[in-house]
Amino acid sequence: MTQSRWSGTKDLTPAQRREGLVERTGLDAADLQALEPTDGLTVDAADVLIENVIGVLGVPVGLATNFIVDGEGVFVPMATEEPSVVAAASNAARWAHASGGFHTSSTGPIMQAQVQIVDVEDPQAAKSRILERRDELIASANEVDPLLVKLGGGCVDILPRLVDTADGIHVVVHLVVDVRDAMGANAVNSMAERTSELISDIAGGTARLRILTNLADRRLVRARAVFTAESLGGPEVADRMIEGAAFAEADAYRAATHNKGIMNGISAVVLATGNDTRAVEAGCHAYASATGRYTALSHFEKNADGDLEATLEVPMPVGLVGGATRSHPVAQSNVKIIGAESADRLARVITAVGLAQNAAAVRALATEGIQRGHMTLHARTVAVAAGAQADEVSEVAARLVASGTVRSDKAEEILAILRSEQG
Template sequence: MDTSKLTKFYKKTHEEKVSALKEAGVISLEEATLLTEKGLDLDPSVGEHMIENHIGNYSLPLGVSTNFVIDDKEVLVPMAIEEPSVIAAASFAAKIIGSAGGFTTAVTDRLMIGQVTLKNVEHIENAIFEIEKAEQTILERANEAHPSIVKRGGGAKSLETRVLKADPEEGTPAFLVVHLHIDTQEAMGANIVNTMMEGIAPYIEELTGGKALLRILSNYATECLATATCTIPAHKLKTGTYSGEDVRDRIIEAAQVAWADPYRAVTHNKGIMNGVDAVVIASGNDWRAIEAGSHAYAARSRQYRALSKWHANDQGDLVGTLTLPLAVGTVGGSISIHPGAKLARKILMDPDAKRLESILVSVGLAQNFAAVRALVTDGIQKGHMGLHARSLAISAGAKGPQVEKVAEQLKQAPHMNLQTARDFLKELL
C-alpha cells in the first residue's frame, strides 16, 4: 500500500478518494468502478435470501479511517457508520499514536464457547465427576457432529463445568452447565458450535440423569480475547493552552472516573464501540454479539467498569490498554455474500481472524483516546458539531458545494439548528 497517495484523504472529493485508493494499490479498477458507478447495495435477489420478508436495503455510509499502524503494519480501516466524527476521530488518534510507534496487539487462542445447560440433576457433584471422567468421549462426540472443522485443524478442545446455584428468594433451581471450548478456525462459528452442542446433549443427559434445557453457543467469548496497547510521549499530547503533561494526567483521571462510575463507564465504553462496531459491520460480522460480549466483559468484576485503562509509565509517557472478547470470523454468513463486506475485506488486505481481532481492538483504543482527549481539553462538541453542521445543511436541502457553504455559516451562527440552515440555504439560492 502506497500511503503517499492517501495524503489529506479527507479533503478529496468522492471520485478523488476512490482514485486515490486505486492508485495506492488498495482496490482494483473493477472495485473503483463499483464504488463510483454501481454502489455497494445488495441485489434484491441476494437480500431476499439473506432475511425473511425482505422489502429493500437500508444503507449506511462506508468510509475509511487512515493512519493506522498495527503491529508495525500500515492498514486502512473500513468503517460503516452513520454518526458524524467517528471516522475523523479514529484517523486523528491513529495519526498521533502512529507517530509514536502505533499499536501493539496480542490475541489469545481463538476458542468459542458452547453450552449445554442441564436441569433436574439430583446429584450435581456426582454428575460433575461423571462428566469429567468422560471428557474425551464427549469431545469426540462433539467432533463427530461436525467433522469438517476437525479436518481443517479445529474442533472441540476442552471441557469444563459450572454450577448455577439455586436462589430460593427468586424461586430459581440449581442448574449444571457444561462448557465446550471449540476452535472454529476462520469462522465465527455459531452454527458449528450449536451443532456440536446438540450432538453431545443426549450423551450428557445419560451421564448425569438430568435434562438438557439449552444447547447453544455463548457470545461471551472469554476464550477469544484481543488486547491492544499504545504508548504516547507526553509532548505529543500538547494542545491549545494545555501542556502535554496536563493532557496526559487529565486522560488518566478521566479513565479513573470511568473505572469507578458505571454512569460514566457506559458512555466511555460506547465511545470505544463506536469504532469497533463500525468495523464489525463493514466486515460483515455480528455486531450485536460483539456488543453483548464486550459489555458483559466490562461487568466481569460484578460492577460495570471502563473497558480501557490509561496510566503513565516511568518515562512519563501515556500508556493505553484495551482488551475485548472478539468472536469474529473471515468466512461464513454475509461475509462472502455482501458486496460491502467483500470490499471491506479487500481494503483490510484479506486479514485472517486473528489479524481482524487486532485491527478491531486497536480501532477501539484509538476511538477511546480521541474521545477522552477531546472531553478533557476542548470538549466533545467542538469537532462533533462541525460535522453535525453538514448533516443539518443536507437536511435543509443543500446539495454539492452548497453543503460546505451552509455548514461554514452554521458554525458561526449563535443557534445551530435546521431552521437556521434553511435560512442560510435560502440566501444562497
C-alpha cells in the first residue's frame, strides 16, 4: 500500500518531491517527466486540443499528501493558483488518519441526455407512448456505440417527463446511460441525436434540443470522514465547526462560500487530471439547490464518541478515456500518480479531497480565521510580485508574515531593506 503520510514536503525542491514520489509509489521517473514545463504540453500539442491556439498557460500542480481513501494511501496532484489549498487538504487528510481516512461510495457512472419535444398535442398520452416503446428506444440508442455496450455500458433506461414552460408543456425524454470510464458527454449526446427523430415521431411533436444534462444526479459520489476532537484541537473546536456548518446549511450567502471551499479541492483535482471543471462545478452547484433552495453540500455532526463526522455527496462526472485526460501529457502523469484504474475510483478520490478541503476551511474559520494561514502562504506570491528573486523570496515572505501586513507595498519596502542589508 502507498504510504501517503509524508512530512516536510514544503522544505523540498520540486525535483526532490518528484524523486520522493517515485520512491513512495513505485512509479517510473519517466511517468512524471511531463510535469517539467519543457516536457509538458507543447504549443503544437495544444493546437490539436483546441482551436486558434496561440500559446499555453501554466498552472502550478501541487501534491496533496496524507490521503487514505477506502483503505488505500494515495497522493493527489492538484492544479490551482491559490495558495493554502494544497496545504489545507493535506492537513485535513492527516487529521483523518486516526479514523482510517476517507470512506466513499458511489451510484456508478450514470449520465443522462435530454431530448426536448415541442408542439405535442397530447403530452400525457405521448409520455405513455414513449414508455410503451422503451425497449425499442434503448436499442436504437445503443446502436450508436457498440463498443460501450460491449464494455458493459450503454443506454439502460428511458425516462419521459412533462415540463411546464412559458411556451407550453414540453415532453422531455431522458436517456439514462452507463458510460463506464468515460465522462460521457460525447456518448450521451450522440445517443440523443440518434433517437430524437424516433422520439418525436412517437410523441407526435418536433425535436428541439438534444444534449446531456450536467446535473449528474445519477452519478453521485459520497465521502465520509471522522475527525477526532483531539486532532482538531479539542471538543470546543469541533463544536464551533459544527456551528459553522449549520450556518452554511441554513443560509445561502454562507453556503456559496462554504461550497466554494469544497470546489477549491474538487476543481483542482479535476483540472489536474484533464477533466471538465465547468461540468463538475455546474453539477455540484445545481445539486446544492436540489431541495429548492441553495444549501451546503456537506454536513458536519458530532458522533457518539464526541468526534466530528463529516459527509459530502456530490455529482462527479469524470472520466479516464477521451478528451484531455488521454491527450494531455501532464494529465496522464497526474492520473498515474493517483493510481486510479477506473473513473469511479478517480471520482471517489476527488470527492474525498473536496471533503478534506472543506473541513480544513471550516476549522480555520472556527479558530484563528481564514486569513492567518492563507496570508502566510500567500506571502510568497506577494514577494514575487514585488520583484523578489529566487534567493530572496523566502526571506521577504518571512518578514512580511512577521510584520502582520501581507501587502505588495510592504513587500517592496522589505525587499528594499533586505537588498540594502546585503550591500
